[in-house]
Amino acid sequence: MKGDxxxxxxxEAWAQVYPLTDRQFSALGLQVLEALALQAGDSVLDVGCxxxxSLLQLAERVGPTGLVIGVDVSGAFLDIAKKRTRSFQHINLIEADAQTVALPPGSFDAVFSRLGIMAFEDPxxxxxxxxxxxxxxxKLGFCCWRSLQDNELDLLPLEASGMLSRADQTPFSFSDAAYIRQILxxxxxxxxxxxxxxxxxxxxxxxxxxxxxLKVGALGKIVREDPNLGPQVEPLLRQVLIERCDGEIVRLNASVFVVTASI
Incomplete structure (x- = not known):
């Protein structure tokens, strides 16, 4: 029950802020798309769509003669994705765990993921x-977080709020390049x-x-699990972000690996 x-x-938290996280993470996914060099007519699986x-970005590259299939375990996320992609006949959505989803062998020209591969129980x-x-x-192409210490995007708010010791390390499970290579x-x-x-x-x-x-990412997870922390950490976070604000924009460094492989 606790897991549910x-x-x-x-x-719920991601659904509330997805237009903002789209803005934040778009460039990271585009790095993977550039590396994959998709062609018109390609078929692509988007893992953790x-x-x-990312479905829209993929669909633009493969064109109407291509095919994009998005798979995600979250029905709530897919409800939003369905509304955003309903005018694209070449985008299909599947609610499933990508780790075990059964799709025909040899179906895809590419498997893509933007930050959707770090939480598999069995990578x-x-x-x-x-x-x-x-x-x-x-070809396979994905991006994944490097270490928490490399990622100012999560590290700065954790340090500012005094919550570093409570950080969940799961999103950084692919931070070791040797481990990625071994798995692949x-x-x-x-x-x-x-x-x-x-x-x-x-x-x-x-x-x-x-x-x-305060909703997503490393600090967001802590606050979601203990909402009483919100009023406590918000002014601390605000202070450090004001100091980092460049004009009207706050930029924080995101550190990822862009990974590609073939079969």
């Missing part, structure tokens, strides 16, 4: 599943490239950034 409640709170921004099984879905010439090689991938990428990201000014950081 946490998941519900997580989904969330509320749908080896998940990537073996993706490998089976790819065509012989297919074990799943049958080759030509593995793991490129560090740093991007100053923004969802807007101080108010928008506070709204996001």
């Amino acid at each position: 409640k946490e998941r519900s709170l997580h989904e 969330g509320t749908g921004q 080896a099984a998940a990537f073996a599943n993706f490998q089976k879905m790819l065509k012989p010439s297919g 090689k074990g799943a049958g991938f080759q030509d593995i490239a793991i490129i560090p990428h740093d991007e100053p990201v923004s969802c807007g000014g101080v108010e928008e950034t506070i709204a996001v950081l």
Whole structure:
């Protein structure tokens, strides 16, 4: 029951701020799209497609002759994605766990994910599943967080609020490049490239950034689980963000690996 409640709170929080997180994370996904070099007519699986921004970006690249299938475990996220993509006949959505979803072997030219692969219970099984879905010439591309210490986007609010010791490390489970390579090689991938990428990201000014950081990300998870902390940490967060504000924009560094591989 506790897990169901946490998941519900997580989904509700992301649904409330997804236009802001889209703004924040779009550039990270675009790095992966550039690396994949998709062509018109390609078929692509979007793992952890969330509320749908990446689906739209993929659909633009593969065009109406292509196919984009988004899979996500959250029905709430897919409800939003469905509304955003309903005018695109070549986008289909599946509510399922991408780790175990059963799709025909050799179906896709590419498997893509923007920050959607770090919480699998069995990463080896998940990537073996993706490998089976790819065509012989297919490619895998995703981005994942590097370490918490590398990611100002989460580290700064945690330090400002005194909550660093309570941070959940799950989102940073792919922060070791050697571990990524081991998982992908074990799943049958080759030509593995793991490129560090740093991007100053923004969802807007101080108010928008506070709204996001108190709902999602490392600090947001802590506040969701203990709402009484919100009034306590908000002024501390506001102070440090005001100091970091450049004009009307707050930019915080996001550190990821951009990973590609083939079969």
